[in-house]
Amino acid sequence: MVKGRLVAPEVIRAIVNKHKFRFRKSLGQNFLINQKVLEKISEAAGMTGEDLVVEIGPGIGALTQYLAEKAGQVIAVELDRSLLPILAETLADYPGVQVVHGDALKVDLDQLVREYGGSQWGPEGLKYKVVANLPYYITTPIVMRLLEEGFALQTMVLMVQKEVARRMVAAPGTKDYGALSLAIQYYTQPEIVTYVPPGSFMPPPAVDSAVIKLELRCEPPVELVSVETFFRTIKGAFGQRRKTLLNALSNAKLGLSKEELADLLNRLGIDPNRRGETLSLQEFAALANLVEGHKLQREEYL
Ligand code: SAM
Secondary structure, eight states: OOOSOTTSHHHHHHHHHHTTOOOOGGGTOOEEOOHHHHHHHHHHTTOOTTOEEEEEOOTTSHHHHHHHHHSSEEEEEESOGGGHHHHHHHTTTOTTEEEEEOOTTTOOHHHHHHHHHOTTBSTTSBOEEEEEEOOGGGHHHHHHHHHHTTOOEEEEEEEEEHHHHHHHHOOTTSTTOSHHHHHHHHHEEEEEEEEEOGGGEESOOSSOEEEEEEEEOSSOSSOOSOHHHHHHHHHHHHHTTTSOHHHHHHTSOOSOOHHHHHHHHHHHTOOTTSOGGGOOHHHHHHHHHHHHHHHHHHHHHO
């Protein structure tokens, strides 16, 4: 058994060589080797013995060990089968950890926590946390899936690419503001915890990273008639960034003519010549609600 923290390069090399493990760039395998960063991640998750944490992509288990020391239970979902024997070894002294072979893009987290954590967890019960140093090739699909599926999550603390973290927290009118900012801010209250340079990983990634904390909202920040229309309106507004809001929306297949859209924007006091990236979450919500209301009214007449 390999003893010692899994952050020292020689410890990692020893275990990797022993198991003839090969790093797979295609799976975003950049393992954390900076103890301070591992501590910051587990601190940001604010864990106690009462918590259940799902870790996505445990790798060789460096972060998992930290999580296991603070949380009551950890369920770690790893896609790469060749890491399972390594995890069996590095986590042997941590009875509160359950390693599951699975794909974060497919696994039903609510079902997983009930199966391994107990029936007190999940939609009708206690909320749990997700902590992960995410594989960067699928960061946005994973995060959006976890939010859109409506899993019983309380908090997520995630290592992501620095640019992605900046987009998640961006305010209207800034260059990083876009559909991702609005989606993240609709579901959560995001906060960047710290920035992390490439040298904190083995092998180092080509980009800078950041730890972001996403606190899930108990209530949505705006009332929506249709969540689908809200996101379709946002997608339309950002679909053609150089166009005015009115032109971008008219091409967005919202089911309304350009004249109807111009009328709705006027009613909201939104200048149709503005660009989508200047609209706040509240303005998008008001616009989407009018779009939906207008469509419903028209259907009633038909
Ligand atoms: N947690 C470890 C650490 O911090 O050192 C490893 C993080 S590494 C950036 C990403 C991990 O996610 C790798 O172990 C990789 O095999 C795993 N992974 C990649 N795609 C995945 C997926 N779809 N579902 C679950 N795990 C995945």
